[in-house]
Amino acid sequence: MSKLGITDRATVIIDAGGVVRYAASVGPSGERDMAAVVAEAERIAAAYDGELRPDEAAPPIPAGARLFVKNNCGFSTAVLAAFDNLHLGDRLQVINVSESPDGLAELEALTGKGQAPCLVIDGEPLHESKAIIACLVERCAPC
Amino acid sequence: MIKPGTEAPDFALNDHFGRTIALADLRGRKHAMLVFYPLDFTPT
Numbered sequence: 546m547s548k549l550g551i552t553d554r555a556t557v558i559i560d561a562g563g564v565v566r567y568a569a570s571v572g573p574s575g576e577r578d579m580a581a582v583v584a585e586a587e588r589i590a591a592a593y594d595g596e597l598r599p600d601e602a603a604p605p606i607p608a609g610a611r612l613f614v615k616n617n618c619g620f621s622t623a624v625l626a627a628f629d630n631l632h633l634g635d636r637l638q639v640i641n642v643s644e645s646p647d648g649l650a651e652l653e654a655l656t657g658k659g660q661a662p663c664l665v666i667d668g669e670p671l672h673e674s675k676a677i678i679a680c681l682v683e684r685c686a687p688c
Numbered sequence: 689m690i691k692p693g694t695e696a697p698d699f700a701l702n703d704h705f706g707r708t709i710a711l712a713d714l715r716g717r718k719h720a721m722l723v724f725y726p727l728d729f730t731p732t
Contacts, residue, residue, distance in 0.1 A: 557722040559696045563715055568690045582721075590719055598717050627705070682705045 615661040616643035620674035627678040
């Protein structure tokens with residue numbers, strides 16, 4: 546990328562027509578003005594005069610799928626960040642076992658232990674946060 | 689430096705979920721923002 550003049554902290558915005566609309570780069574001692582970049586992105590989106598094809602519909606989440614998380618847990622935080630970024634808010638039930646004794650009991654009944662985070666999907670538990678995120682992306686994300 | 693107003697070269701990069709996304713996949717569907725940074729916990 547350095548051949549293209551992109552060094553550290555480069556920012557490039559390309560519109561849906563494939564045209565570069567913004568390109569800037571600051572060196573190691575500089576900082577990117579993210580508010581200005583966001584404003585520029587919004588301006589570019591508003592100025593785009595082509596039509597945007599909508600996303601394909603996200604695949605349905607299997608009935609009975611549940612995501613168990615707990616408080617003060619970095620792995621749960623990572624899983625919840627993916628949950629938010631994938632806009633799964635009204636599609637996948639989240640149960641915080643730190644705040645729901647019934648939820649903890651359900652997790653133990655389903656998996657035999659109270660370990661969270663845990664994604665139960667198709668009746669199978671996933672406990673590793675990376676595996677959970679990969680599964681959410683593969684099974685639940687829009688194409 | 690890549691110049692505004694020019695056609696972007698096609699490329700493929702991993703997104704924050706680890707999926708490989710090609711610019712061609714986004715054409716006509718989404719705008720794209722590439723944000724490069726050297727390391728975590730360095731200035732934005």
